[in-house]
Amino acid sequence: MALSKTAHIVTAYGEELDQLADELARMGGMVETQLETALAAIVRRDASLVAGVREREKQVNAMQDDVEKRVLRLFALRQPLATDLRMTISALKIASDLERVGDLAKNIAYRAEDLAEYAPLSLLDQVERLGAIVVKQLHEVLDALSSADVEPAIRVWRTDDEVDERYNALVRQMLMSMTEDPGQVEPGVHILFVAKNLERIGDHATNVAEAVHFMVTAGPLEADDAKS
């Protein structure tokens, strides 16, 4: 995420910042994969994918630790200012959000194991659609991060409303379905949890969008959104 065209005079400093950005990008990519895999496991009712998700979860945590260490080091040794300062602070926030997304994806995957025992539910395609939107959110915001572009970040931020609406609709439908057919309660509960997790992931994607906006413009995203 090159915020400036010129390189640092001290190349090691610039390299450290670049490595931080790379680490963050890799973490984002891995989290994306986690989410996609978890959703696939739910939708296709394929429990074999869960093992992979469990494995990658450890890597995601390790990456967050790594990002924190790098940030600490940068503050102590380089005293970053201006854009570098904002980028470093944002990296900390973003890593924290991404780690939560990873956790939530892992939880979704675990539910897949449970859901696989039951017959497919009709609402599964709604879940699939909600998942697709969230995946797109995550993907877009990670793109915005790597290109340091506020426009896609603002778009992602706005998508949060749609996610909330779909989630609420899904919950209402699920509740109706569960009251009609008590046999649907057990799988229904798992679906509800999955949907909740997806909604939370959308929130975190929104947080990342805010962080990206702050990193580039030094201002809050709400102000920009209010203007347009």
Next chain:
Amino acid sequence: MTDTSDTTSIRDAVSRQLPRRYRAELRFRAAGLAAVASAVGILVILLISILSQGLPAFTVNQLVLPVHLDRSVVDPEGDASEASLRRGAYSRVLQDAIRAEFPEVTARRDLRNLFGLYTPLNATRLMDDVLADPSLVGETYTFRMPIADELDLYLKGRLVEDRTLATSGLLTISADGDALALNSSAPDFASLVEDAMATMRAEATALDARAERARNLAAELEGSDAEDALYEAERLSAQAQALREELAENDGRIELNRDLPTILVELSGVAVRLTALDANGRSASGEAMLGDAADISGAADWTLYVIDTPESRRRVSDQAIVWTRALEARGLVRTDFNTYLFSNADSREPELAGVKGALFGSILTMLIVICLSVPVGVFTAIYLEEYAPKNRLTDLIEVNINNLAAVPSIVFGLLGLAVFINAFGLPRSAPLVGGLVLSLMTLPTVIIASRAALKAVPQSIRQAALAVGASKTQSVFHHVLPLAAPGILTGSIIGLAQALGETAPLLMIGMVAFIADAPTLGLEGLTQPATVMPVQVFLWSDGAERAFEARTAAAILVLLALMIGFNALAIYLRRRFERRW
């Protein structure tokens, strides 16, 4: 791997070079040490030679005579007024005093020689004493006066070669017509006889050699020159021949003359000069020089005093020496510290000559130089360094000042003559003019040293002062000048020391004359004729009397003391200024 080989190769390279570098260093240090040692050595030799030459001038042998200040002689008007006292015949008083010591001297010529034991200028000193204390009139007063300069040298052992021989026999002197016959019971005169004969033989040989040289010269010359040379050769040969005949004449007597060492026989109160020696070494003829020598028999405590420098080769007569020895024996000669050196101005007579005039002249001149060159020089330097705009004009001024420092000092003397004496009409030989001329000479040195000292003050001090709201002048005088003071002082002292030792410019403005009175150490003294120490040294070194040699060296010592005093003052002032930080 390349790193280690690089480091070892550099170590090797340096180790190889190292002995040569150390040797070069050692050579340099040795050269420096040798230079210092030779400089110190030369200095020590210089000091020792000056000291040994000059020390005798610091003591003086004085005659301590009771003089009777007869009222009729000293106070002709009889009213004890100053005018009367000034008309007193003090020289007669002195003459009477010395005659009282040697009443047997009556012939006019002899009296003239007797009065030559002291310089008549002492009469003025006696008059000054009486004027200072008129109650002395009619009293007998103990008057000290320095003995004549040659005799002073004699008493210090620097005039003649002499020796005293002990005797073992008993002496009998009896009259023999006009002369005296001396007989000793022991061969006391024997060694003298041999000496006399040896001297005559050597003399004859020398004369022959000179004759030979004259003949050789005649062979090279032509015409009347050759004739003169031949004539000289003949004369010398004749002299040699006479001497040899004398020697051969073996009549048992050797005639002594003025060209041979003087031999005196001395008893208590009696001195006899030998005129001939008998070959047996027991008897001689002589003439009385002091006291009644006619009837002495069986005297045991008598000595032979031999003056190896013959009378013809010295300026002091035997008689004068006899009188001096008599006075010394009577306790009338005292050796005192030579206060005349410091209390008198210059004099024709070495024994009364002193440096007071030159010292005061130097002090007055130096005062003028200090009062003129230091303030003008320092302020000029301050202006040039701190205030003057940096343009071509100031560059030109700076170049000219630097060049002035290299101008030969005598040029300043010419300038002084033309401007101060001819154009301004200032008096010649005055310390005022001398001071002015020397100031001109010292100014460039002071200016250059002061500028260097001012330049050395770091700019940060000036800026700090300005930043606190000091004006330019305040920053210069409160801060820059105190810091530059040690350097300025050093430069000024160097310039002043140079000026102290300058003679050439002062010669041009007339401070080279013989000045008998010291200038007063006050404002009036600035316009009175004076001379300075280096000029005094120069004048004395030219003096004919031998006594001036020691005094020249003594004056040099006084001058050196003055310079050392100056430097000590400078060091003290430097320390005081430096200690403040």
Next chain:
Amino acid sequence: MPDNQSHILDQNAGFGETEPPIKVAARDVCVAYDGKQALNHVSIDIPDRSVTAFIGPSGCGKSTFLRCLNRMNDTIEGARVTGSLKIDGAEVNDKSIDPVVLRASVGMVFQKPNPFPKSIYDNVAYGPRIHGLALSRNDLDGIVESSLKKAGLWEEVADRLNDPGTSLSGGQQQRLVIARAIAINPEVILMDEPCSALDPIATAKIEELIDELRENYCIIIVTHSMQQAARVSQRTAFFHMGTLVEFGRTEDIFTNPRDPRTQDYITGRFG
């Protein structure tokens, strides 16, 4: 402001109360040394009772501008100053203003501590003496003591006021210089890299001193250390090649500078 939100930093007021008045106002100030332009049309308003830092690479003109404020450029041959520079509304370059008077009200602290080679007492007392600020010896003693106290040096030197100023350590010397500057009660204090020759502890003490002094004086500090500018100042001006590139609140300059040149300089991307 509501009570439960009173802890939120008010972004608009950087000083807690009202904005302090403008002490130094410069308009189109240009300085040339022997024809070579050193400052180009600098316009800036520096507020009173605060610290303003000037940062920028070497030769950018920040020290030159500083020297305009007390007309130290007058001492440099070939320096020409144009434009309007006002302190408290009075034009500094006006012919009728004596630089000596100006310098008495604008104190300066230099990069290398330069106490006078006099005693500590005389160092501080020199200014009041030449400006006639003390009527008696007691007055002078009082001025010296209070200046040294304000400079945080009194404890360390009270028992050796007659020792030479140069016998102190570097940090103490710099505080002595500051005491000397404030002894004549100036209105503006200029500091040209005051800590660049000092160790971190001495530097910290000077920074603490600056913090205390800013309640009463307008302080302008030129510094090469951005961390120091960040720590010590409320406003920062970035100079580059004789121009004033950016001027604003310190926290804004260091977190979100607007000009890319400022950005590049602060983050160390100047090449």
